[in-house]
Amino acid sequence: MKIRSIIRKDLKTLLSDKKALIIILLMPIILMVILGFALKGIFIESWEGSKVNIAIVKQYVAESDLKGFNDALQNSLLAQGMGADTASELSDASDEVDPENILFNEFLGSTEVSDIIVYRIESEKNAKELLNRGEISAIVVLPEKYLYNMKINLLTPFRNEVEIKVLTNPDATMDGQIVNAIMQAYSDSMSSAIIGKNVLIEAAMANNMGNDSFKGMEAVMTGIMAALEAVRVEVDDVALEGRKPIMSSDYYAAAMLAMFILFAAGQGGRMLLEEKESFTWQRMMVAGTSKLGILAGKFLVIFIIALLQILIMTIFSQLVLKVEWGDFSSIAGIGIAAAFAVAGLGTVLAAVTYRMGNFKIANIFETGIIQIMALLGGSFVPIDILPNAFQKLSVLSLNGIALKAYQKTMMGYGLEAVVGYIAVLAGIGAAFTLLAVIILMRKEGTDHVKHYQAARIKA
Amino acid sequence: MLKVENLQKNFGNIMAVDGISFEVRKGEVFGLLGPNGAGKSTTISVLSTLLPPSDGVVLFEGKNIFEEPKAIQSKLGVVPQDIALYPTLSGYENLSFWGNLYGLTGRELKKRIEEVCEIIGLSERIKDRVDKYSGGMKRRLNIGAALLHMPELLIMDEPTVGIDPQSRNHILDTVLELNRQGMTIIYTSHYMEEVEYLCSRICIMDQGKIIAAGSKDELVEMISGKTEIALLLESMDQEIVKTVGSIKGIDSMVHQENQILIRCENADMILADIIASITASGNHLRSVDVKKPNLEAVFLHLTGKALRD
Structure with a gap:
């Protein structure tokens, strides 16, 4: 009964505080919208983190492709009236116009790209295993007849479609986007007129086509350019093992939610000392309310506020930003566990603040610690792009744990995949609550009385 | 209870x-x-x-x-x-x-x-x-x-x-x-x-x-019979303190700034002497207040200081 009254009174008090409401409810919603849209496409430009590991899978057989290309030169091009000598020279020149060399050495081996991506050649099976284990962030699949088709596209007027696939690990959304963007850049650069022209001229000159050869240059070049246009990197959004990748709006919805529930702890951290300073604490004690009862009331108030925040932010992001949070039981479990952990943290803050007799700790928490936890937990930018040392520290952030759990549900994972995170959050909440009880129940020193006396003299 | x-x-x-x-x-x-x-x-x-x-x-x-x-x-x-x-x-x-x-x-x-x-x-x-x-x-x-x-x-x-x-x-x-x-x-x-x-x-x-x-x-009752006379003077000097203090019937006397507080058994008996001595000294009396005993006086009597000190 007393605890229920304390909860009701604290909720009324908090809901009448416009400033607190803005911080707790309005700010996260605004930031959720702004960050979700604003950072949609700038991840790569701002990327300065560690290198992205990828695997390249060759589905083609080089010897067979080269043999096929030579056969095609002999048959198709001859059929178009190209002389046997010219065809033979084109065949010889194909060594210099090597699509593998262009991709592996000139593109992936370039300083700019190699600073970002480290690749290895793997079999398809190995590559998928590495991706599943999180050892690589993406797989680039060069399709069957890749060499054959590329040589045809680069050296002949014919156009064969080449489809390069990029498989990304949804757990490493940021890295996946980086690989996709870089492979898209490869496609774009291959498509450019300058490269196409250079390739054409090199091929023509290497084959001593001479003036006669250039008679059909315009038509051949147009064909090559069209062919290069066909070299497209297909951004394969089909998730690994049926998982869905996370969009920026999804990410920041969860990130802001996980960060701003920490402010509920900050608000709660002030509650005991505020009661003490307004002498309502003493009045509650005189009315026979125990310290534990008061603490339990504060714990539940913070828990309810955090749950309310989670509920509002989840519904808003789902309805307005079209964020798909995933399995209901999982997000409910994460929400309850996260609110529990925040309530535990808030009561520890409240107990320490009460004991210290000033709001320094609560202020430091709100102005400093929440920001650090937000950074480490990935609420500002995904932790994938932070240095490894920072990534390891992310386990210390309560919001980081909640964010990881929400990312899982957003990807389509079920309760079994997030139960570990839920357990960790619940454990944190329980440990913090126990600590708060120990701190508050310690024998009251004279500080409390000195404070009381000081306040009286001031009055 | x-x-x-x-x-x-x-x-x-x-x-x-x-x-x-x-x-x-x-x-x-x-x-x-x-x-x-x-x-x-x-x-x-x-x-x-x-x-x-x-x-x-x-x-x-x-x-x-x-x-x-x-x-x-x-x-x-x-x-x-x-x-x-x-x-x-x-x-x-x-x-x-x-x-x-x-x-x-x-x-x-x-x-x-x-x-x-x-x-x-x-x-x-x-x-x-x-x-x-x-x-x-x-x-x-x-x-x-x-x-x-x-x-x-x-x-x-x-x-x-x-x-x-x-x-x-x-x-x-x-x-x-x-x-x-x-x-x-x-x-x-x-x-x-x-x-x-x-x-x-x-x-x-x-x-x-x-x-x-x-x-x-x-x-x-602890200070029964004790009456307090508060005198406010135009100015204060040691001579007037000495003169008033020498009047018979005064139990205790304190002075502060231009005020003299006197405690005595019977104010009626000595009030005339006090006023006469002040007038004779050339000083001017601004006000005289004769107070009956109260708790303030009790506290003053017991501690030597006022309640609001």
Whole structure:
């Protein structure tokens, strides 16, 4: 009964505080919208983190492709009236116009790209295993007849479609986007007129086509350019093992939610000392309310506020930003566990603040610690792009744990995949609550009385 | 009803309450009078189970309140000196909360809130937020919050500090009315007039000790026959102090700035001599005030200092 009254009174008090409401409810919603849209496409430009590991899978057989290309030169091009000598020279020149060399050495081996991506050649099976284990962030699949088709596209007027696939690990959304963007850049650069022209001229000159050869240059070049246009990197959004990748709006919805529930702890951290300073604490004690009862009331108030925040932010992001949070039981479990952990943290803050007799700790928490936890937990930018040392520290952030759990549900994972995170959050909440009880129940020193006396003299 | 025996409370080396003993009888208004820092609020904190004593026993209806705090808590109402309310909630919400803490709910709570609002005279403004109240209204609500559960013993710690005379009078009348209804009240104040007006028995505290106790008449009897004459002069010099001090019949005399305070057995006998000696010295008398003995005089007599020092 007393605890229920304390909860009701604290909720009324908090809901009448416009400033607190803005911080707790309005700010996260605004930031959720702004960050979700604003950072949609700038991840790569701002990327300065560690290198992205990828695997390249060759589905083609080089010897067979080269043999096929030579056969095609002999048959198709001859059929178009190209002389046997010219065809033979084109065949010889194909060594210099090597699509593998262009991709592996000139593109992936370039300083700019190699600073970002480290690749290895793997079999398809190995590559998928590495991706599943999180050892690589993406797989680039060069399709069957890749060499054959590329040589045809680069050296002949014919156009064969080449489809390069990029498989990304949804757990490493940021890295996946980086690989996709870089492979898209490869496609774009291959498509450019300058490269196409250079390739054409090199091929023509290497084959001593001479003036006669250039008679059909315009038509051949147009064909090559069209062919290069066909070299497209297909951004394969089909998730690994049926998982869905996370969009920026999804990410920041969860990130802001996980960060701003920490402010509920900050608000709660002030509650005991505020009661003490307004002498309502003493009045509650005189009315026979125990310290534990008061603490339990504060714990539940913070828990309810955090749950309310989670509920509002989840519904808003789902309805307005079209964020798909995933399995209901999982997000409910994460929400309850996260609110529990925040309530535990808030009561520890409240107990320490009460004991210290000033709001320094609560202020430091709100102005400093929440920001650090937000950074480490990935609420500002995904932790994938932070240095490894920072990534390891992310386990210390309560919001980081909640964010990881929400990312899982957003990807389509079920309760079994997030139960570990839920357990960790619940454990944190329980440990913090126990600590708060120990701190508050310690024998009251004279500080409390000195404070009381000081306040009286001031009055 | 309440018996305090050798109560001590120290904070480190500071002895805030130094072995006091007194008894509060059922149905009386018991006054604790003393200057700021006398130990009144610490005593109140111990009586209301907020602080454990360093030594001594407090019995409420025969039960030790530190062994059985529930025995007193449910029957005790405490009006703290500070406004212990939630300013962003309405008066009604505040009363409702404090009523809940004392186990009142539903119709019973609503009825009691209405009754208390009548007692404290806040019925019309009870739905307003407390931070919109005047100081006097907050004080009255502060009292109301302690009345909801109809306590048998009400402790009021300086309930009139910092308010206007009208609100003060309302509070004093409320105290008398509550007492008439049968409530036992412990009233602490450093305002001598309030304690004189309200209390049937009084303890005077100073520096953690009870320096005098009894009814107002009993206390005044301690300095019976002692009349105080306050003289305000145009100017002050050692000559006039010496001249006045030599007049026979003066028990004690103190002077400060342009004022001389004289205590004597019979003012009528020596007043003429005093005035004559001042006039003869060439000094001018601005005013003469002959005061009958009161608690202020008692305190002055016992401690050598004024209550408000």
